[in-house]
Amino acid sequence: MRLSELIRISFRALAANKRRSFLTMIGIVIGIASVVTILSLGNGIKAATVKNLQADTQGQQTAEITFNPTSSSETDAGFKESDIALAKQTAPDKIKKVVIKHDKERLQVNGQLANADTMMSVTLVNKAKPNIQLNAGHGFSQDSLQADGEDAIISKKLAKKVFHGNAAALNSSLELGTKNYNIVGIFSPPKTPYSALDVDVLVPEKAYRAGQLSQEGRKLAITYTPGSDVSKLTKDVVEKLKKSGSERRSGEYSYFDYGELLKGIGNVISALTLFVSAIAGISLLIAGVGVMNMMYISASERSQEIGIRMAVGATPAEIMKQFLLESVMLTLTGGVVGLIVGALTAWVIAMFLPFKPVVTLGSVIGTFAISSIVGILFGLLPAKSAANKNLIDILKS
Amino acid sequence: MIDLQHVNKSYGQGATAFHVLKDINLHIDEGEFVAIMGPSGSGKSTLINIIGFLDTAFEGKYFFQDENVADFNATKASRMRNRHVGFVFQNFSLIHNLNIFENVLIPLSYGGHRRSEVRDRIAELLESVGLAGMENKLPRNLSGGQQQRVAIARALANSPQFLIADEPTGALDSHTSADIMQLFKELHRKGGTIIMVTHDEHVAEQSDRIIKILDGQIISDTEVAHATK
Incomplete structure (x- = not known):
């Protein structure tokens, strides 16, 4: 049987029992909607956090190296012009700008x-x-x-x-x-x-x-060309300074790796979002059981139809496909509606929060994938039972 | 065309096994109109289920066009039914949420045809059973006789080698049942092979050959008098 015909008869079967199909679908809608809401809010939080933590609003990649004098008599010591040249030497094509920053605080x-x-x-x-x-x-x-x-x-x-x-x-x-x-x-x-x-x-x-004797600063701000590996390059510069920096004997050079920090924070937020989504996803399992229940009832109610179809030439595989398609159509429709409902819900909630929800392409694809998987997973056993019905027994009754 | 050799069929196993068909030997040629008669429980339904490839779990041999039906698996049996057999059941057996067009379409769509290719074919089939133009009606809006005509149209959709009718007039009044028999006779006149189960003597008389079954055995196989003329 052609797919177009299969889709048509599956739709017809679902439409023949509108209320039951609708109620079963609501479960899927709620499950997908809650996952999508949490995912888009979580992605929104992540985007906002990472953006706020990046000091440079132009998206420039920067790093700061700090000099800490070891003895109190060297409090004026810091970076000199020679250190700027030294830093630039490390990776001339990747370092855009090196500036000495004077500490102002504490x-x-x-x-x-x-x-x-x-x-x-x-x-x-x-x-x-x-x-x-x-x-x-x-x-x-x-x-x-x-x-x-x-x-x-x-x-x-x-x-x-x-x-x-x-x-x-x-x-x-x-x-x-x-x-x-x-x-x-x-x-x-x-x-x-x-x-x-x-x-x-x-x-x-x-x-x-x-009143200061020298114009040495405690901080060296480096701006990299976009796309550079900030962590590694900064580490190289620090190594170089430790070897031949102007004040290497009177203090220590250190740097704080913001890139790693941002990555870490992003990862933590993503993991939290996924975790909460997974909890919301439990409702999808419950909805899936609802789908399974409905399909079992449908298969037993329609054993006459199954018998007729098999008698006139449907193979067991074709019967199975038909029932599987019915459950997938049910969950997929629920998934699409759930996606829209979830995105709208996230948007409404975000009106009261200081960030925008982000619906990624990944969550759209994920929604389709998950609803199809739920349909197949929970439709498989009922579809199998429909396909394995004994033709002789059906025709006898 | 149809050749059953020493066919046996039992339900259950061991001591409780029930022997339904006992050493059936039967040959039916193309173009025959056969009526199978017998009381309930005699095994006649089991026999036509085997003849119509609905039941392939039997002992013995059944050759259909030189293929042994006992070797068919479920998928092969489905394909063979689709291509070579038309079924007409007692209870009309239409799918209620599909309209007449779609009911007749079922065997065609399992045969791989598109809707659009078979519109004319279905119109022609419905016309031949006297239901021209009824495509968009639902089965519940048709009388019993009309529903059985739809079932016959469906059975003929793939131009099968033979037709199996299991009590086709069992649920119809005598007037309607005469109409349906008229339809079968016409099909037969055009060269169709029909195997019909009935326990109505009057209906069986209209076939060419009557096979009587009792307790799983063929007790008589006679030609009807008018057929010899």
Whole structure:
């Protein structure tokens, strides 16, 4: 029998029992819809997360190498121009740009306070009023933000430790590098953990840079040509720096592998999405059992039809195909409807969430595949039982 | 054409086995109109199931055009039925959710034909059984006699070598049953081979040859008087 004819009679048989076919299909629709909803939301979360974590919005691939001095006397040490050339040498055709970045946050600086050497954590600011709570004194004046500015603000904790009080600390002198500052204010660090402002001293950036002996920075930012293996290339650069970098004797070079991190985070989200989808997929199994049940009932109700078809020339394989096609048509239609329902549901849910759902080609193909597989898997036994019916017994009854 | 040699058939096994057919030897030539008679349980239905390739699990030999039917598997038997046998059953045996056209189409579609190729053929078949233009009706809208005509049209669809009719008039009133018999006789006149089971003497009289079966054995095989003329 031709496939077109087979499809036609299968459709006819399903349509002959509309309510039963419809109810069985609802199970499949719910199963597929819940899987599709979760998958598209999960893909949306993954896309949004990876995008947010990539610092560079142009999709550039970048990496940063950090220099950490080993002794406190070398706090000024960092990357020099020679290191830029060295880094570029590693892979001249793959490295687009190398820039020395100056650390601005939580610098460990050795300075003089009340005529005593003190290690202080320093953050450089560019605003007259950083987001802090002042306990005494005032913030930076506009003038002090320039290179010749001399204002500094210290934390309440440091004031208490060194000067035993806010009043004594105000207007005292603070020496960082070659520069003298005047303490104009006392602040309480914000409560937020790991805040850049949770430090001992705040000074304007330009004033601080002017007071530094060398223009060495602690960070080396490398931009690669698109498609490069960032992790490997960065590792090569670090190896090179360790061997012949300008400050290799006074500190250590290290880098943080963002590519690996992003990959890892993406993998974790994908795995979570799949896991939750699999749980939703259990409803598909239940729906599949519904399909099986319906097909068994159908096969036993239609044994007369099976008998007639076999008597006039249907082979057992053709009977089996017909029943299998019926269950596949049922689940496939349910799958398509479920896909649409699931995508719409995800879209509606995402209106209340900060990201867009993503329906991938993979989930569309997957839907078709899974609904067909459910149809075949749960239709196989009923179809077999229909095909193996004893012709003589049917004709006798 | 049909040649049964020492055919035996039993249901069940061992001590409880029931011997339905006992050493049947039967030969039917092309163009014969045979009526098989016998009381219920005599084995006549079993016999025509074997003749019509519905049942291939028997002992002995059955040659159909020099092929041994006992060697057929289920698929081969289906193909042979499709090509060479037409069945007309007592209870009309139409599929209720298909219209008349599609019911007649069934054997043709299992023979590999497309709908579009056989429209004319089906119209012709329906006309020959007196149901011209009824293609789009559903079986439930037809009378019993009309349904049996559809079944005959379906049986003839693939131009089979022989027709098997199992109590074709059993569920019909005498007037309709006379109409159906008229149709069979016409088919026979055109050269068709018909093997018919009945327990109605009056119906059997209209065939050319009457085979009587009792307890699984052929007890008589006689030509009907009018056939000799």
